[in-house]
Amino acid sequence: MDLQKYLSLFVAEAGEHLAGYGRDLVQLEQAARDGGAVQGTIDSLFRHAHSVKGMAASMQLEGIGALAHKAEDLVDVFRKDPARLDGEAVDVLLAAGDALQAMVEAAASGAKPPADPALVARLVEAARRSRERCVQPAQPAKEPARAAADGAAEGAATGREPAKGAGGSGAAAAPAPPEPDPGTARRGAEAPQARTLRRVQLDVEIAASCPIPAVRAFLVVKKLAALGTVARSVPSVEELRAGRVPGKKLQVLLETSEPLRSVERALGQISDLAGVALGEAAPERPAAGPAPAAAAREARSAEPARTVRVKTELLDTFLDAVGELILATARIREVGRSLPAAQRPLLDEGVDRLGAIVKDLHDKVMAVRMTPLALVTEQLPRAARDIARKVNKQVEVEIHGAEIEIDRAILEELSDPLLHVLRNAIDHGVEAPHLRLLAGKPATGRVTLQARRERDRVIVEISDDGKGMDATRLRAAAVARGALTEEQAAALSEREALLLCCLPGVSTAEAVTDLSGRGVGMDAVKRAIEGLGGTLEIESARGAGSRFTFRLPLTVAVQPVLLVRVGEEVLGLPIAKVHGAAQVELSRLDRSRGGPVLPYGGDLVPVHDLTRLLGFAAAPAKDERAVVVAEADAGRIGLAVDALLGQQDAVLKALGSPLEDVPGLSAVTVLGNGRPVFILDVQRLVAA
Amino acid sequence: MAELASEAAATRPGERTGDAPARHVVFRVAGERYALPLEAVREVVPPQPPFARVPRASEAVRGVMNLRGRVVAVVDLAALVGLAPQPLAEGVGHVVILDQDRRTLGFLVGAVAGVEPLAPPAEGGAGLVRGVTAARAGAVTVLGAAALMDAAVALFGGR
Amino acid sequence: MPKRVLIVDDAIFMRNMIKDIFSGSGFEVVGEAANGLEAVEKYRELKPDLTTMDIVMPFKSGIEATREIVKQDARAVVVMCSALGQESLVMEAIEAGASDFIVKPFKSEDVLSVVKKVLGDA
Structure with missing residues (x-):
């Protein structure tokens, strides 16, 4: 491989990282003087050293890689325990940064600079010395030069004392009370003991095998909250809600009147905890706790954004x-x-x-893979203008939240549905200018796209201030098409009725324009959104406008599917669409309209032979079959299969061309034995 | 077959238009000899079971297989050139992977003879069959990769 | 005295699977419910020691059902059965009073270990 073509990129990016590395070190010194927070800065410093190491290794610049590696090792010691950071270490790290910068510059002109062995030795020695310092039980005597750095680090480490007791490096402690370290014990003795509010510091490590550690941590916080007041939690509850629990570690400061034993017992009932360490914290440590965390967050967000372009x-x-x-x-x-x-x-x-x-x-x-929505929304204003001109209307498009990020694969699939909804909004939502003026609205219509993040979903709303949709007409159109009986249509709620516009062939457009209103399209929009694991909602007020809401997953998440067998083939059905299953003898089922029907939940559900729907030549099947009851747009349907194989979480892959042209398929996954399995689109399967 | 892939990668950039002999992958389908331009071929792999059938597709679509995490549909090349169908099974024949315009497809062929430079066929047709030209072991029919892809994609559009 | 279990899931095969896990492991499955409405009724009627609760179900979600059950009986032990990708729903369920959760696909040892722990038997 010709690495030369990456060289300029390497030099630029390594330079950025080294600049950040220098900045962080200076900030650490400052924090040492002013007593600010250091953990966030150390993490950032570590990332910079780590990045330079990795980049240099892939450029086969071993010298730079080796030196960066030693620097990273040293920073790692402090990352685990900032209290070990001292002035000497900062000095040698600064020297390493300068040397790395010089080496990168030499590499820019084609050299392969070796690492300075003396400097490498200094880094190694500093790491060894710092590591040893923590083994000493008592605080080491502070040399004047280090005192400042130590003081600051101590501030940041406050409330982390028990972590030290548990080994500091995250070594799992049994859920028994740990040997309190001398510091804690001393402070504990000073604390008023009986019948007062205790401050219990807990360090919890979630088991590596737990698939959703943030939820596990959330459960721990909630259980603790039942025993008293959670004064602080790192990560915070908000971060846990967003799924973040770095290192699968949780620290909680609990104020409780319960004895430690009760706290232990409560934790003992929680599964998937690799380690729990708890001890009483000093009673009076106001502000020292939350502040470092907040400051660290601030430090992180203040870091300049860097980007790397990747195909x-x-x-x-x-x-x-x-x-x-x-x-x-x-x-x-x-x-x-x-x-x-x-x-x-x-x-x-x-x-x-x-x-x-x-x-x-x-x-x-x-x-x-996360990419800002702007990538697809920025085409919308222009598209809106073109559409509006075609139908002689005036429209303004406003976009909010385009910076929200979503998985690239979802983003790509979002472009068509967004355009379609926009087109509908302009073509049949927004009225012609003279009608708008008559209705007391400004002549220019307004279409707003508002995106926001809600937990692990991205919500995209497209609203217009047009004439709104008529649920009554949609009901009538659906009945006219034979999709629903009149009674069924009447029983639908307003929201459900509005969704009828997503049935193929149902539309309220008075005139069929060449843009939309031919009853095709909204069904495709709904299908696309659901295919991404999202949902579509429609709200509308007569005369005031409509709002289409897409609720989308952030990532192409792993989705649960029900695996079924027909003949030799295995297929998957999205669990979200599966209502239940039954074992039946097909010949004993009643028949209606030429096909068997299954009594299910008070309804008669039409049963289709999946083998036939898929167009597979039907081997004479047994009469006894399993029937999966699934949700289709017009009600439940039964799919007769040869066997139910059970549920599995599947990593869904897009079909790609030309498989995406096959009607009735929504995605494909690969099973543990390497077998590719198609995930079926129930709606299109029966409609096609 | 690894060398085929790397050669293909090395020659891919730039369309070959001149009259110079271009390198082709030469293979057999139902006893007949065919060739595809090397630059169009991403790789040649043995069939990788297990396969899954593609619903509602033509019989010529033999199934899909898992190629290092990508799911690739395999089309019987014999069906596209009007020959008797070949089975898709482990240890039988090869799959030629073509990659064009973000579409990826595998084509089931028999034995692969190798890569050799071929003079452009005299007739110079533009469709699926570009014409016949001389190769080391006798005449081969040269296929057009783009036309082959189009013909294969048409097999998926449902019925 | 075996612990009494109520299984709530709208999928029959999931109920069967969970039933198989509990049967022969010192538990007695005393009832099943296929949706949240049924779950609340069955809970009132059976007062089980443990309820396993699916999250997404027709008529009434597992979260709503959990909220109502815990309101009825503050000592109710409800373990949510969730799938990957439902993190935020599980957190909602925890706020509604669920005692713990298991993530599909699950191994029977894991299920038993979680429920024994949460019942304080481990």
């Missing part, structure tokens, strides 16, 4: 590779089941670890 195809290959890793892990797990019981725990432990690492990698790859 999107490359991101896809990452995701594919991670998908393969997930499969390979599942395969190993399967093979492990055939091992003698005595050997399994060891393998299982390894596989669990591997699984957790791969999951983490999956999360990271997903994070890299």
Whole structure:
């Protein structure tokens, strides 16, 4: 591979990182003087060193890589315990930064500079010395030069004392009360003991095997909150809600009148905890707690944004590779089941670890794939103008929240639905200018796209101030098309009735224009949004306008599917669409309109033979079949299959051309044994 | 087959239009000899079971297989050139992977003879069959990659 | 005295699977419900020691059902059965009073370990 073409990029980016590295070090010194927070800065410093190391390694610049690696090692010691940071360490890190910058510059002119062995030795020595300092039980005597740095670090480490007791490096402690370290014990003795509010500091580590550690941590916080007041939680409840729990570690400061034993017992009832350490914190430490966390967050957000351009195809290959890793892990797990019981725990432990690492990698790859909505929304104002001109209307488009990020794969699928809804809004929502004036509205209509993040969803609303939709007419249109009986139509709520515009062939447009209103389109919009794992909602007020709301997942999440077998083939149905299942003898079912019907939940559900729907040549099937009851737009349907194979979480892949042209398919996944399995689109399957 | 892939990658940039002999992948389908321009071929792999059938697609679509995490549909090349169908099974024949305009498809062929430079066919047709030209072991029919892709994609559009 | 379990899930096969996990492991499955409405009724009637609750169900979600059950009986032990990608729903359920959760696809050992812990038997 010709690395030369990446050289200028490397030089530029390594330069950025080294600049950040220098900035962080200076900030650390400052914090040492002023007693500010350091953890966030140390993390950032670590990332810079780590990035330079990785980049240099891929450029085969071993010298730079080696020096950056040693710097990273040293920073890592402080990352785990900022209290070990001292002035000497900052000095040697600064020297390393300067040397790295000089080496990068030399690399820019084609050299391959070696690392200065003396400097490497200084870094190694500093790391060794810092590591040793923590083993000493008492606070080491402070040299005047270090005193300032130590003081600051101590501020940041306050409330983390028990972590030290538990090993500091995250070593799991059994859920028994840890040996209090001398510091804690002393402070504990000073604290008023009986019948007062205790401040209990808890350090909890979530088991690596837990698939949703943030929820686990959330549960811990909620259970603790039942025992008293959670004065502080790192990560905060908001961060946990957003799914963030870095390092699977949680720290909680609990104010409670319960004895420690009760707290322990409550935690003992929670599964998936790899380690719990708790101890009483000093009674009076106001502000010292929350402040460092907040400051660290601030420091992180203040960091200048850096971007690297990566081909999107490359991101896809990452995701594919991670998908393969997930499969390979599942395969190993399967093979492990055939091992003698005595050997399994060891393998299982390894596989669990591997699984957790791969999951983490999956999360990271997903994070890299996040792309701002602006990529698709910025075309909308222009498109709106073109559409409006065609139908002689005046429209203004406003876009809010375009900076919100969403998985690239979802973004790509969003472009058509957004355009379609926009087109509908202008074509049949917004009135002609003279009609608007008559209705007391400004001549120019307004279409607003508002995006926002809500927990793990992205909400996109497209609203217009046009004439609104007529649910009564939609009901009538659906009845006219034979999609619903009059009674069924009458029983629908307003919202449900508005969704009827998504049935193929139903539209309220008075005139069929060449833009829209031919009853095609909204069904495609609904299908596309649901295909992404999202939902569509429509609200409308006569005379005031309509609002279309897309609720979308942030990422192409793993989705649960029900696997079924027909003949030799395995297919998947999205669990979200599956209502239930029954085992029946087809010949004993009643028949209606030429087909069998299954009595289900008080209804008669038409049963289709899935083999036939898929166009597979039907081998004479047994009369006894399983019927999956699934949700289609016009009601429930039954799908007769040969066997139910069970539920599985599937990493869905887009079909891509030309498979996406096949009606009735929504995605494809690959099972643990490598078998590709199509995920069916129930609605299109029966409609086509 | 790894060398095929890397050669393909090395020659892909730039369309070949001149009269110079271009490198082609030469293979057999139902006993007949065919060739595809190397620059259009991403790689040649053995069929990778297990396969899944594609619903509602033509019989010529033999199924999909998992190619290192990508799910690729495999079309029987024999069906596209009017020959007797070949089975898709482990250890039988090869799958030639073509990649064009963000579409990826595998084409089921028999034995692969190798890569050799071929003079452009005399007739110079523009469709699926570009014409016949001389190769080391006798005459081969040269196929057009884009036309082949189009013909194969048409097999998926439902019925 | 085996612990009495109520299984709530709208999918029959999921109920069967969970039933199989509990049967023969020192639990007695005393009832099943296919939606949130049924769940609340069955809970009132059976007063089980443990309820496993699916989240997304017709008529009344598992979250709503949990909220009502816990309101009825503050000592109710409700374990949510969730799938990956439902993190925020599980958190809602926890706020509604769920005692713990398990994530599909689950191994029977995991299910048993979680419920034994949450019942304080581990």
